[in-house]
Amino acid sequence: MSVALESVLRYEEVSGPEEADATGGVRPSEGDSGLVSRAQSGDFRAFEELVRRYRNDVYALAYHFVRNREEAWDVSQEVFIKAHRSLGRFRGDSSFKTWVLRITANQCKDFLKKRRLDTVSYNDALEAEHAASPILGPEHAVEAKELGEAITTALGQLPFKHRTAFVLREFEGLTYDEMARVMGCNLGTVMSRLHHARKKLQHSLQRMGFAGG
Numbered sequence: 001m002s003v004a005l006e007s008v009l010r011y012e013e014v015s016g017p018e019e020a021d022a023t024g025g026v027r028p029s030e031g032d033s034g035l036v037s038r039a040q041s042g043d044f045r046a047f048e049e050l051v052r053r054y055r056n057d058v059y060a061l062a063y064h065f066v067r068n069r070e071e072a073w074d075v076s077q078e079v080f081i082k083a084h085r086s087l088g089r090f091r092g093d094s095s096f097k098t099w100v101l102r103i104t105a106n107q108c109k110d111f112l113k114k115r116r117l118d119t120v121s122y123n124d125a126l127e128a129e130h131a132a133s134p135i136l137g138p139e140h141a142v143e144a145k146e147l148g149e150a151i152t153t154a155l156g157q158l159p160f161k162h163r164t165a166f167v168l169r170e171f172e173g174l175t176y177d178e179m180a181r182v183m184g185c186n187l188g189t190v191m192s193r194l195h196h197a198r199k200k201l202q203h204s205l206q207r208m209g210f211a212g213g
Helices: 002-009 032-040 044-066 069-089 096-115 124-130 138-156 160-171 176-183 187-207
Strands: none
Touching: 032 044, 032 069, 032 096, 044 069, 044 096, 044 160, 069 096, 096 160, 096 176, 138 160, 138 187, 160 176, 160 187, 176 187
């Protein structure tokens, strides 16, 4: 089971979804609900397609927390193993993506707790996101790198629940409703956590000299 999932997770260049055939292949237009239903009936090919569709989302969220590529892959694999084992209890109250991201958030929380990772190292993914354009001079490039490091440091100082809210909204682009389902709380709590996350980040950046008063 884990070997099969690892193979799917690490297969970077996926060709187009397979056409349906007599053996029950995946149709390009088949929705998540159909795939989930088939996977719940024991069709592992259907579950593999779900993994292919959402492995990048799971990996990205994991990486924002563990800050290590190999460990993020390990977390991702554990997430999909747990998802497969729990698939029979999935009732479709939320989308499969939301459900699997909630598993990811919980897995990251357990990962950080076990290893006591209260701080994070420099996030090269964030560096790339804030990297200066090639047309900018070296002074701007240095400023962009320093800002990326400051944001990463500030994020690492947030409580897990506030960091989760910020990452899901600002990096993953989830709606408030999706965030509530991922974090297992109501919309008011989501908005409160996001507000506190932004406020704490702003104060941290101000103390480091990267934001106005």
